[in-house]
Amino acid sequence: MRPTPDPFTEALLARADDALVLGHRLSEWCGHAPTPEEDLALANLALDQIGLARALYAEVGAGSGRTEDELAYFRTDRDFRNCLLVEQPNGDFAHTIVRQFLYTAYADPFWRAAVGSADPALAAIAAKAELESAYHLRHASEWLIRLGDGTAESHARAQAALDALWPCTAELFEPEPKARLPDPVPLRAAWSATVDRVLARATLARPADGWAQTGGRRGRHTEAFGKMLAEMQSLARAHPGAVW
Amino acid sequence: MSDDRRARAWAAAAAVVDPELPALTIADLGMLRDVTLAGDTIEVTITPSYTACPAMVVIGWEIEAALARAGLGPVRISTVLAPPWTSAWLSPEGRAKLAAAGIAPPPTAPADPGLFAVAAPACPRCASLATERISAFGATACKSLHRCLACREPFEAFKAHGDGSISNTASRDVLS
Ligand SMILES: [Zn+2]
Numbered sequence: 392m393r394p395t396p397d398p399f400t401e402a403l404l405a406r407a408d409d410a411l412v413l414g415h416r417l418s419e420w421c422g423h424a425p426t427p428e429e430d431l432a433l434a435n436l437a438l439d440q441i442g443l444a445r446a447l448y449a450e451v452g453a454g455s456g457r458t459e460d461e462l463a464y465f466r467t468d469r470d471f472r473n474c475l476l477v478e479q480p481n482g483d484f485a486h487t488i489v490r491q492f493l494y495t496a497y498a499d500p501f502w503r504a505a506v507g508s509a510d511p512a513l514a515a516i517a518a519k520a521e522l523e524s525a526y527h528l529r530h531a532s533e534w535l536i537r538l539g540d541g542t543a544e545s546h547a548r549a550q551a552a553l554d555a556l557w558p559c560t561a562e563l564f565e566p567e568p569k570a571r572l573p574d575p576v577p578l579r580a581a582w583s584a585t586v587d588r589v590l591a592r593a594t595l596a597r598p599a600d601g602w603a604q605t606g607g608r609r610g611r612h613t614e615a616f617g618k619m620l621a622e623m624q625s626l627a628r629a630h631p632g633a634v635w
Numbered sequence: 636m637s638d639d640r641r642a643r644a645w646a647a648a649a650a651v652v653d654p655e656l657p658a659l660t661i662a663d664l665g666m667l668r669d670v671t672l673a674g675d676t677i678e679v680t681i682t683p684s685y686t687a688c689p690a691m692v693v694i695g696w697e698i699e700a701a702l703a704r705a706g707l708g709p710v711r712i713s714t715v716l717a718p719p720w721t722s723a724w725l726s727p728e729g730r731a732k733l734a735a736a737g738i739a740p741p742p743t744a745p746a747d748p749g750l751f752a753v754a755a756p757a758c759p760r761c762a763s764l765a766t767e768r769i770s771a772f773g774a775t776a777c778k779s780l781h782r783c784l785a786c787r788e789p790f791e792a793f794k795a796h797g798d799g800s801i802s803n804t805a806s807r808d809v810l811s
Contacts, residue, residue: 429770431773432771432772435776436772438687438776439686440687441687442686442687445687514717516686519686519716522721522796
């Protein structure tokens with residue numbers, strides 16, 4: 392009988408799932424990035440995210456009696472609480488960079504705020520995550536500016552990616568009043584300011600806020616996410632309990 | 636007597652090298668936080684440089700092996716995250732060993748780098764400060780890739796991480 396997780400543990404799980412899913416998506420670039428330097432960069436970003444996921448799953452497990460591997464490999468899509476933005480397929484390089492930028496512009500102030508959490512384990516994880524999210528945001532911003540303010544082709548692709556992913560951003564700021572964890576709602580102003588400043592430098596147009604695609608935090612995911620999980624979990628499910 | 640046992644345990648653990656950066660020990664890197672005695676058990680506390688540092692498991696094994704070779708044990712390895720590791724934890728010896736290995740040590744007190752104004756490390760070959768960053772990401776999480784504009788050699792640098800300036804986030808700004 393699995394203990395019912397408390398709301399704090401559920402909210403931690405959402406951040407852990409964000410980190411794992413984004414980390415897995417980034418890792419799909421390994422060996423396929425536009426340049427060797429960028430291959431290393433995306434692999435490093437993936438590693439940082441998966442490391443963050445592990446630290447958070449360990450905390451979730453402590454509160455709910457599950458192991459890191461059970462949480463990562465033996466839940467179905469409806470049990471994942473990641474936002475829809477991070478599960479979006481890599482698409483072209485512009486899609487990956489826009490996804491990384493829009494998410495990290497939220498994650499960076501989120502972890503900075505979480506450093507002040509009354510939960511000491513979360514505060515310790517956040518203190519490391521915010522140091523790492525700072526250079527993740529810098530990397531994504533540099534690329535977005537280079538793409539947007541680059542050739543006509545790179546500009547068009549970056550704008551198309553921005554327009555396509557924009558409806559997934561509202562979910563980041565859904566109210567989630569949880570003690571010991573930052574409320575995402577007030578983070579929107581910081582996110583919005585970062586987005587405006589980088590888009591201006593990138594000569595990209597901020598899409599209008601309209602219809603918002605949400606549901607990930609409640610376990611309603613896209614078809615592409617199911618396929619991603621199937622691949623990510625196949626080894627662990629074929630050999631349950633395997634260790635190396 | 637127990638002080639001697641603790642000192643020997645510290646010395647053995649401090650000599651363990653980072654498998655991804657074998658020129659430096661975990662003590663040089665500031666990853667060895669504490670060695671304490673809990674009854675018979677020697678508790679060695681380590682901290683990862685980056686959250687995902689993949690060397691942590693191997694470092695734990697190497698510490699157990701090093702203490703066993705010194706005739707010490709049983710050992711318990713514990714990992715702490717707080718206070719977070721920054722490149723300010725590098726020892727002076729660690730900085731000298733990096734330079735000797737051809738890896739530029741991090742600038743000691745970087746100003747808040749903003750988005751583009753990242754402090755440039757000196758070329759480990761010719762000491763020129765005229766260097767450019769090729770990539771903020773290198774072969775391991777702790778290193779970045781650079782090129783010297785004077786001697787034209789590419790080189791690796793140990794990243795400045797934290798050090799108070801980046802984490803002093805009240806004024807952090809992605810655009811400088
Ligand atoms: Zn040089």
